[in-house]
Structures are given as structure tokens and as C-alpha cells.
Amino acid sequence: MDHEPTAGKEGAAQLRRVLVVDDEYGPRESIAYTLATSFSVETADRAVEALKKIRDQHYHVVVLDIRMPEMDGIKALEELRKIDPHVSVIILTGYGMLSTAQQAMVRGANQYMRKPPDVSELIEAVRQQAEAAQLRRQQAKMSDEAIVLSSALKKEIEANQPQIWQARASVELVHDLNNPLTVVIGYSGLMLEEAHKLSQQNPELGKRIADYAVIVEKAAEYCHHLSENWRLASKKVSDFTQIDLVAIAHEVKQVIFFGNSAVKVTGADNALIRGSRFEIMRVFQNLLKNSIEAGATKAVADFSTVGDKVLVTITDNGPGMDEDRVHRVSRGGFTSKENGMGLGLSICRHLTGAHGGAFAIESQSGVGTTVRLSFPALPKK
Numbered sequence: 001m002d003h004e005p006t007a008g009k010e011g012a013a014q015l016r017r018v019l020v021v022d023d024e025y026g027p028r029e030s031i032a033y034t035l036a037t038s039f040s041v042e043t044a045d046r047a048v049e050a051l052k053k054i055r056d057q058h059y060h061v062v063v064l065d066i067r068m069p070e071m072d073g074i075k076a077l078e079e080l081r082k083i084d085p086h087v088s089v090i091i092l093t094g095y096g097m098l099s100t101a102q103q104a105m106v107r108g109a110n111q112y113m114r115k116p117p118d119v120s121e122l123i124e125a126v127r128q129q130a131e132a133a134q135l136r137r138q139q140a141k142m143s144d145e146a147i148v149l150s151s152a153l154k155k156e157i158e159a160n161q162p163q164i165w166q167a168r169a170s171v172e173l174v175h176d177l178n179n180p181l182t183v184v185i186g187y188s189g190l191m192l193e194e195a196h197k198l199s200q201q202n203p204e205l206g207k208r209i210a211d212y213a214v215i216v217e218k219a220a221e222y223c224h225h226l227s228e229n230w231r232l233a234s235k236k237v238s239d240f241t242q243i244d245l246v247a248i249a250h251e252v253k254q255v256i257f258f259g260n261s262a263v264k265v266t267g268a269d270n271a272l273i274r275g276s277r278f279e280i281m282r283v284f285q286n287l288l289k290n291s292i293e294a295g296a297t298k299a300v301a302d303f304s305t306v307g308d309k310v311l312v313t314i315t316d317n318g319p320g321m322d323e324d325r326v327h328r329v330s331r332g333g334f335t336s337k338e339n340g341m342g343l344g345l346s347i348c349r350h351l352t353g354a355h356g357g358a359f360a361i362e363s364q365s366g367v368g369t370t371v372r373l374s375f376p377a378l379p380k381k
Contacts, residue, residue, distance in 0.1 A: 015040040016130040021050040022065040047076035054083050060130035061088045081108045086136040088129035183219040218255045245271040249301045252284040267303040271310045272378040275355045286344040291316035312373040321363040
């Protein structure tokens, strides 16, 4: 029998829902009648019936007798929690059943009361447990919404990864400054050693120190550009002038890689485009550095002009990558290096695009990697 409460000031539809489960008619109806003035009450005389009701709709509180035929309160509680983990359960236990009631608490009951319960204590217990159940449902809903929002945000970030550059500019700066700063430190040490030998007034040593000084100056100039580019990033874009990609590639080989013989520049003697010398240096630096650090013993930058395009192909004989890894490194944020940030290829793609160019990467595990760049060529005079 279901008990419809008397409509109060807030109306019956707004009252918290309570299910009373007891196989004994008298106690069941007495409790239901007591609670009906403050709650929307339904009853069940068997656990199986109660579980069916709980599957069909939400309740705030279930008042459950611990001793019932067919399925006792302990077993009913276990099944109930599989259906609804948030509903509050008040166990009713007779005299001498305290240990069983404590067992019910371990199995997921929220409170137990002796049977028959005191009327005022019962009403207050149901009110408190109904509020607690409502709070748990709200928290669970907010948690689910947060998970959905987090998942949607993650997908949005992944989908728009190439455009999120200002937010990552400071990380990029650190990433790109590490290499030229290492050069500054390395050549400074060499100059110090040669300075001691200069005391012997050897002209050749003097020339070598002068050469080192020029390289240090170029590396420092490069560092200065990177920091200035970050400082002024929100105010202006890089100034584009006529630049020679081949000359820049040779400069990167000398300044960043100490003239490493593993790095080779082939093809055309020059390749002129409009762009930023330092931004293109960043592109070549990252691509060649990736090859060398991946274990390649040869990294070749080849230049050619076809029609109105300058083509740059950087090929290495490193370990290569499978298709999935190529996709992940191209998006950014993925790296196999112990101290890597996973930004290099994303930076190259972004800077190439800023020059009106195209960027493509091909790789095969055990064979090597090829990066193809194309830029608008300067029209011939």
C-alpha cells in the first residue's frame, strides 16, 4: 500500500521519497503512516518487490527491516547498493540483533534503529538521511559533469593544438634557448683555454680565438632574438626580409652543431624567400637536432627551387617512427626523450606556416625520417 502525504505548504510533489520495507503489516503501515505527514511514502512487503521499485525510480531513504522471509535485510542491502549507491538506508533491528545491525552498517547501511522506533527519532533520522542522499546525488552529478567537461576540453585542446601558441610560448622559449646557450658556454670555455696559450704570442691561436668569438657572438645574437621575440610577441610579428635558406642552414650547422660532420647541406647554392632569419634558424635547429638526438649518423638538408616554390628536404638515417608516432609527435606534447618537451616538430610546423609554407613528415621504423618543407620563392628579377 502506498501512502500519499497530505500536501503542505511546499506541496506533496516536492517531498522527499521514502520506501518502507517490512514483511509485517502492522509495523510497516505504522511507520508509513508516521512518515506520510512529512515525506512521500511507499511500502513493500518483500525485498524483491522493494528492489523492483528501486530499479524503477529514485528514493531518498529506504527504511529496511533486517528480518524478512525469502531475502533478509543484509542480502537486500547488498542488491540495493548495486542498483543505487546514493540512497540512504536505515536498518530496523529487533532486540538482540545488534551484531547483525552492525554487519549491515559494514555492508553499506547509513544508520540503524531499534524496532519499534521512537516516532520523533524516526522522523528526524529520515529527514537527515534524506538530505544526505540528496547531497550525494548532487555531488555525483557534479562529478559526472566535471568528467564530461574535462573530456570535452581535452578533445578541444587536441583538435586545436597547432593554434595554442601564445599559451605555450614561454615553454617554447626555454626549449629553443637551451641549444644556443650550450654553445655559448662551450665556446667560452674554448676561448678561455686559447687565451692562456695566446700569451705565447702565436698568431694562429689569435685567429682561432677571433673565429670563436664570432661564433659566440652569433649564438648570443640568436638568444637575444628569441627573448625579444617572446617579449614583443603580443605587439608585432617578425619583420620579414629577403633571406637565403641555404646560407641559414650552413650557419645553423656551424653555430648550433659545432660544424658536426653528420649534418650536411646539399643541392642549390642559394634559395631565396621572404622571411625571418631567426625563425627559420629555429626550424632548421629543431629538425636537425631531432635527427641527431634520435641516433642518426647522417642528417642531410637538401635545397631546390621548382617553379615558384623553394623545396627543403631534411632526411636522416635514424631509427624512424611508425604511423601512430608520427601523428603524435606532429601534434606536439609527445616525446621519447628523457628530458624532452615534445614541442620541436610543432614549433617547426607553426613557423613554416607563418612563412606561407607547407610542412610534411614521413617516417618508417628502422629506415629513417624525412621532413619536407616548401616556401614561396622570391620572384626572379
